[in-house]
Amino acid sequence: MKIHRQRWPQGVVGPALGLIVNPFSGLGGSVGLKGSDGFETVQEALRRGAVPQANRKAVLALDAIREDLPQLKIVTAGGAMGEAVARGAEVIHCADATATTGIDTTAAAQVMSDYGVDLILFVGGDGTARDVAAGTSSGIPILGVPAGVKMHSSVFAQTAKKAGRLAALFLAGSRDVTLREAEIMDIDEDLIRKDRVSARLYGNAFSPYLERMSQNAKAGAGPGEEAIANAIAFEVASDMRPGCLYILGPGTTTHRVAKTLGLDATLLGVDAVVDGRLVGRDLDERGLLALMNNHETWLVVSVLGGQGSLFGRGNQQISAEVIRRVGRKRIIAMASVQKLIALGNQPLLVDTGDDEVDAMLSGHIRLVTGPAQQTVFPVQP
Template identity: 55%
Template sequence: MLRSNAAEVDDGPALGLIVNPVAGMGGSVGLKGTDGLHILRDARRRGAQPTAGTRARSALTRLASTTNPMRVLTGSGAMGEDDCLAAGFDPVVIHRHQPGNPTAADTRALASALASRPVDLLLFVGGDGTARDVLAAVGDRVPLLGVPAGVKMHSAVFGTSPRNAGQLARLYLSRSPAAPLREAEVMDLDEAAFRDDRVLARLYGYARSPYERHLAQNAKAGSRAGEDASVTAAAQQVVAHMRPECLYLLGPGTTTRRVANALGVPSTLLGVDAVLDGKSVGLDLDEQSLLRLAAGHETYIVVGILGGQGSLFGRGNQQLSPAVIRTAGLDRIIVISSIEKLIALNAAALRVDTGDDELDAQLSGYIRIVTGPDRSTVFKIQA
């Protein structure tokens, strides 16, 4: 039985936990992130709901399945205490935030407090912004591992899903040789530029982080030389087979933008756009707008693959929510990729992390990917 208690006994490893409870709230409502109080207010005004706590509990439940005793040190309330209690842990609270939502300053303060204690691993729940705050406070004093819960997760410190992050933490804390430490990139995007359809990425440093190739994600990789012609041809192939009176939802990214270019319609690089009968019917749409459009049409989802990570859903395209995917249907997902991008994955499976375990399981299996004119390949999807 796992346990931790206020006496901070020294039996077994110690886990530090930080939860950013507002992480990811901007995703489904099309806000590209939740950095800043004004963005959080806007997300709530649009009907966004918190999801970080659910993701924290998913990771902690997997971690709690170990039989080894463990101490958990965390922050009060929504910063970790509530989720620990829900997962069956009895945490030691070492930081209390002011009434209201915890801020980035609380994240940094809790991270500093945890780094000053003998913790073996700092598990944080959030996105790239949270990873950046934690790294700034901790440096290389303690290994870090992220539970993916944000909108932007381009850094290499995250598990491929909440459950896999919990499993990876479990392996590392049990001192398994299957989960050694590596130097993992911590990256973040400028959210203001991101909302203005520009990608300005910056490397903030490297963290020591547990790694197992099936459980940890890699940093996002850019396009490779020679990909442009094949991806453009693949996009033209998709356009050639578009059906009349059907709605096509074009996911974010340069790959799917080529579909819009082939149609000659406007598009947003980092949003989800909609096309009907060769014409644009919506730009940078949120989940509810997508559902309203899809309600009256046979709907197809067109997505690319996140380079380096192999992600299809759950990284930067949360507007394509489980509800949107189910409305379209699992057999109406069109994937476009260059063959070079697939080869660079080193035969690893594609990833889905929609936040809905049942849907992720249904998406798992094999999917056909359009790679060029009259060319396609079949690749495995693994939740």
């Protein structure tokens, strides 16, 4: 493995970064498709009005890298797979950007491995991580810029900017950055759309690690947490105000709120409730905004186990615009004390794609942790 342990002066040949962008990653999030894998899913997302976000996140990461390493050698894939955003980069792999598939991603990773890059930075989600790892030579580290709908793998940084910063620190030889064997997880999207979760470990890859920049793998509920989750759900359902719209985010904890009310809500979609009635099921951003026009609206969300994510992981239907209209004071966040302890010193994370909304959410937020129990916890982008 080639690891450089010194900062290279400007103009001196140093480390090389490989960049791969999945231009369609995350496309299905805001429109309620729970993923973006497959040509048909991409086309359906575009038909529903989804706006690609991957290139914007790639630019955020690259800008952060170039702040520290302005002369860094970058090689990339052609067109929308990197060339479109990486100004001045050397293109060493070409693909049909109008029909990019996982095969193209794997092929690009193979070419970059043969080239001898020191790190492959990819923009995408769990599916992209799988494809990159499949084409990467043993020992070459990879690092993900989170841009997908689901990112359960631990090869990702927490945000695009942190991915760029972490990549720069690693390539500059910072002693603070270590290499870890990170898990590559993925979930069957077809089963997710049927409200069934089937997660699988696909392997491990070396990835740069720095606390408060790197993302942990998603963790399931611990022993005894089911009863606590039921109690939290009952507490939230009991406090719902008459005439108000309550948006229920994805996940088992929020699903328990709906079950407490006797509603047939989705497990992994976003639903809406007024006066104990289900007024919207498996809604996308557009559907949520339409319902919000006539009601005072509250958001009910849970903390993602292991990662500590509040917004931006698997609940992109609750977009920055939805959050902006709701306002910070009408967000009901839920988490067991055990889940918060498991985060260690990490704050809760928000990655809405909107700097103003992320800043609005930053600070401290009140969490429902049990019957008549609340705690205050830090939040940061």
